[in-house]
Every structure is written in structure tokens, then in C-alpha cells.
Amino acid sequence: MNISFPPPSSDDQVAPSYPAAADIECDGWWPSVNLLAVRDAVRVPSGETERLRDAVRQAMLDIAHELAAWRAEQEAAGHAKLADVPGRMKVDGKSDYELRWFRAVYSVVAADVGERALGPQVSGAGAERVETLRADVHAHQRNVSYAVRDFLGRPRIIAEAI
Template sequence: MQINSIHTVNATPTSTPAPDDGQPITSSRFWPDILPSHFRAAMRYDGTVTAARLRGALVEAIVAVNGELAGWRMVKIAGGALRLADIEAEQIDGESVLVQRWRRAVYATAAADLAERYRSFDATGAALQRAEDLDDTADQLRADARAALRALMGVGRCTVELI
């Protein structure tokens, strides 16, 4: 699934210009770099989310996603892959679907983190409704991240509801 198909979050109804988000965020050699400005554009965050807060959410998301994939990564490295992009996979829009799914998992995880932490200090009914909407959005984003991880690993998905 491509980045543009992820649930998007508009942190506020304003149009505050986006700040300079700085350099790409690097991880180990295996994983691709993340461009904070690309995350900001793909997930529709304007300048009300500071560059520092955005980078912090992305770094934590990379740590979480890479942690989830640690065992899978070791198997792929043992099989000869030096980078995620080296693994044989379908190419869509000039990029490996595995790279796209990894990025989707990182973006959705970071956006869920930002949505959970974005709260208004306003105690009006509208503010309380906005907080509930953000909780729903965070849940949807975490589900998107989980789906991207499972698709990347080639593991089936199953939804179970307890009665």
C-alpha cells in the first residue's frame, strides 16, 4: 500500500506554515532514511506540530517498528540482504513494496503517537469531542501500522472480537 493511502491526520484546522524539518533520520544500514518533510506532507501536518516534536515522534516510531522487525531482519540478513531494498519484492512507483510498507508502518506509528499527545486545554464540549476523535484516529493509525508490518513480513491478518 502506498503512503498516500494511509489515514491522514490534520493536527489543527489552521494553516500554519511548516518549519524546516532538518536532515533525514537515519537508522541502521538495513533500513531506509526517513525524511521528516515527507512525513509532514504525506500525513498533512502543518507548522503547529514543531519540527522537534515531529522528529521525536518519528525517532520513537522507527525504534518501535525496527524492534518489531528485529527477528525478521536477522533472517533476511542471514539470507544475504544488506538493506531492505535489496530483498526481492515487487516494485511500484520505482520503489520496493517492502520499503513502502516499512515507511507506512513508521508513519502510522508516529502519527498515532502525535494524535494521542495532541490535546486541547479547552474544556468545552467541542474540545472533548476532538479528543475522542483523536483517540479513534490513533487507534486506526495503529491498526494501519500493524497491517503494514504484517504485510511486510508476509504474515496473514486475522481479526478476533471477544463477545
């Protein structure tokens, strides 16, 4: 038996560039989300463009609504868009706020796509696959919560003494 692996990625490989025409805007304050980048990250088949576009739009609305009070504070402080808000730290040239925004949006989309895959067309023969999909959806939903809480500087877990 001969097993081979692809060569490891090198650090000098250029990240894919996505056309701006595939960007979905969110009122100019929040960063736009590129539909093709989401497709790659969430692994959605190319034939589902309108379904994916709808999922991205809804995700952006959900997260923007969740962060509306924080945004109002930032606008009152004179920041015209998220990119103008000084980040607490930068990773790979992006502020932590931008990174959390994208993680939250992508995770909402991934959970939505996963939930759709769990629809009524799943047969009893795929029970193991169903459990894997449910676990994936749960992980994406958790990541949404973590991203929003991290964005707001809140602890991820709330525990009360009994």
C-alpha cells in the same frame, strides 16, 4: 451561492522533492525517513520540529525492533539493506517491503501526534473533536499493525473458534 473546486491534480505533476539534509537514518539497513515528508503526510505544524524528530526516531526504533528477527533472516541471506531484499511486488518503483516500512513508521508518528493532541489541554467543549481524534489515533494504530503483519506476510486478523 457559488461553489468552486480546485482543478484535479494531473498525473504529470511532479511529486515534491525533500532535501536529504532532513533525512533521519536508521543504522543504514532500514530506509531513511525524511522529516519534511513526514510533516507533510501527518500534517504537523512547522513549529514542532524537535517533537516531530523525536516521534520519527521512536517510530523507527519501534518498527525496526518489531521486524528484527525478519531482518536477521535477510542479513543471513546476504542482503546488506532493505532495498537489496527482493520485493514480492513493486508499486510505483518501490518494493512492497519499502512501502510497508514507511507506512508503519508514518502511522506510528501519526498515532503519537494524535495522542499528544488528546492531552489534558482538551476541554469538555471539544468532546466531538476528541472523539474524532480518538478514532484517528485508533485507525493509525491499526495501520501500524496491518503494515507490520503485511510486511511479515502474516494475516491481518487472527480469529479463533469458540
